Amino acid sequence: MNDSLLSIEDLIVEFKTELGSVKALKEVSFDVPYSSITAVVGESGSGKSVTSNAIMRLLPDSAQTSGEIILRPQGREPIAINSLDERDPQMQELRGGLVSMVFQEPMTALSPVHRIGDQVAEAVLCHRKVSQEAALAEAAAMLEQVGLTEVESKMRMYPFEFSGGMRQRVIIAMALICNPQLLICDEPTTALDVTIQAEILVLIKSLQRKLNNSVLFITHDLGVVAQIADRVVVMYDGQVMETGSVRQVLKSPQHPYTLHLLSSMPGIKIVEELQTSSEGWAEGAPMGSGTVLGDAGGGRQVREFSK
Ligand SMILES: Nc1ncnc2c1ncn2[C@@H]1O[C@H](COP(=O)(O)OP(=O)(O)OP(=O)(O)O)[C@@H](O)[C@H]1O
Numbered sequence: 256m257n258d259s260l261l262s263i264e265d266l267i268v269e270f271k272t273e274l275g276s277v278k279a280l281k282e283v284s285f286d287v288p289y290s291s292i293t294a295v296v297g298e299s300g301s302g303k304s305v306t307s308n309a310i311m312r313l314l315p316d317s318a319q320t321s322g323e324i325i326l327r328p329q330g331r332e333p334i335a336i337n338s339l340d341e342r343d344p345q346m347q348e349l350r351g352g353l354v355s356m357v358f359q360e361p362m363t364a365l366s367p368v369h370r371i372g373d374q375v376a377e378a379v380l381c382h383r384k385v386s387q388e389a390a391l392a393e394a395a396a397m398l399e400q401v402g403l404t405e406v407e408s409k410m411r412m413y414p415f416e417f418s419g420g421m422r423q424r425v426i427i428a429m430a431l432i433c434n435p436q437l438l439i440c441d442e443p444t445t446a447l448d449v450t451i452q453a454e455i456l457v458l459i460k461s462l463q464r465k466l467n468n469s470v471l472f473i474t475h476d477l478g479v480v481a482q483i484a485d486r487v488v489v490m491y492d493g494q495v496m497e498t499g500s501v502r503q504v505l506k507s508p509q510h511p512y513t514l515h516l517l518s519s520m521p522g523i524k525i526v527e528e529l530q531t532s533s534e535g536w537a538e539g540a541p542m543g544s545g546t547v548l549g550d551a552g553g554g555r556q557v558r559e560f561s562k
């Protein structure tokens with residue numbers, strides 16, 4: 256029996272476009288365990304956002320999907336996200352209730368014409384029947400948890416009065432206020448400068464430990480993976496190349512694409528040990544003939560490839 260919070264099994268997503276169809280995901284499978292941070296890493300176009308949007312059922316009508324996305328919330332029956340009807344009440348509960356999402360650009364997720372406090376309180380009111388006063392009190396407490404100071408006055412301010420880092424803290428507060436069991440962060444720090452990026456990573460990690468939820472953290476940056484994640488899923492061209500604990504995958508990557516990713520990131524210390532074995536991978540090189548994920552032991556999976 257699978258005991259992960261989220262399981263994605265053989266997920267295929269194909270977009271119908273005027274120029275033909277684009278297969279964005281090709282039988283993607285991985286699990287997100289309870290109480291942990293799982294990172295999905297891969298270069299631009301590898302299918303990271305399509306995967307997270309599929310979990311939130313945010314794909315456009317042009318997307319055809321097959322496969323399974325199963326959420327197993329604690330204390331509840333599992334939900335087969337992929338087969339939920341759009342009008343099913345579980346859908347509303349899913350988005351922003353059981354699962355919530357933080358996007359890359361904090362400004363797009365905030366209304367420019369509403370006060371910060373009202374926007375965070377609104378996130379409570381969307382999902383629970385509480386008074387406006389109680390929602391505002393919860394909003395203030397959550398904004399404190401994400402590290403804002405002088406919260407009472409900040410609640411009366413508008414997003415344009417906040418820095419990028421402060422706005423991203425507000426978005427994280429909005430995402431967490433309904434106590435989701437899964438928080439999806441799609442490149443939440445890419446638009447921020449390096450120091451603020453580090454602060455937000457520390458915040459996400461400490462909140463995950465405190466709230467004991469699970470985080471699916473999407474990034475193209477293995478340095479970020481090393482800092483924040485417990486487990487990692489490496490994607491390339493709509494496929495999962497390998498999965499395992501961060502230590503396993505970064506210390507002894509099994510797949511040539513992972514080696515390639517590591518060797519292009521000199522900031523990661525262990526890369527020196529790996530450079531000697533990174534030959535054999537070239538941009539655009541075929542990923543091997545197999546489509547079956549082989550178990551490399553210790554809960555790690557590596558896509559078969561021909562050396
Ligand atoms: N609505 C769409 N219509 C057609 N193709 C799409 C659509 N959305 C995504 N794709 C294609 O799916 C593939 C995966 O895209 P996706 O956005 O998941 O990449 P990503 O890994 O998130 O990249 P990035 O790091 O740049 O955000 C790409 O080839 C992309 O062009």
Ligand SMILES: [Mg+2]
Nearest residue numbers: 303304305441
């Ligand atoms: Mg993306």
